Amino acid sequence: MKRVCFLATxxxxxxxIVFATSMQNVATASKEQDITxxxxxxxxxxxxxxxxxxxxxxxxxVYGVLESQGIAPDRAIAERLLxxxxxxxxxxxxxxxxxxxxxxxxxxxxxxTGK
Numbered sequence: 001m002k003r004v005c006f007l008a009t010x011x012x013x014x015x016x017i018v019f020a021t022s023m024q025n026v027a028t029a030s031k032e033q034d035i036t037x038x039x040x041x042x043x044x045x046x047x048x049x050x051x052x053x054x055x056x057x058x059x060x061x062v063y064g065v066l067e068s069q070g071i072a073p074d075r076a077i078a079e080r081l082l083x084x085x086x087x088x089x090x091x092x093x094x095x096x097x098x099x100x101x102x103x104x105x106x107x108x109x110x111x112x113t114g115k
Contacts, residue, residue, distance in 0.1 A: 037103040038096035041089040044082060059085050062104040084111045 035058075043055040059081050088107035089096065095103060 034099035034101050036097050037089050037092075037100050040100040040103070041086065041096065044086045044089070056082055058100065059104055062101055063108060066105065066108055081108065081111075084108065 040055060040058060043051040043058075046052060046055075056079075063081055085104050085107045088110065089103060092103070
């Protein structure tokens with residue numbers, strides 16, 4: 001069990017570093033390079049481990065950017081963040097064609113304010 005937790009932590013940290021590096025400025029990410037909320041929700045709910053890790057890394061990357069700006073929720077855990085984003089996307093299906101980075105930002109900002 002300790003080994004699994006350790007591996008999960010390592011995977012989280014590596015994915016966070018990779019995605020945070022590639023998404024240094026979410027606000028100016030071009031729409032051509034971003035995925036949509038629909039694509040992100042598909043990856044979150046997928047049974048494929050690679051899709052789940054992609055979604056986890058994506059959300060972690062956006063979280064890293066928000067955290068550096070002082071607007072991310074405190075002591076967030078990667079899986080909780082992913083669940084927060086999933087719930088937001090499922091509740092707001094009318095915006096799933098928007099860039100995922102904008103939707104993740106909205107979900108995390110709402111979470112940080114407790115709404």
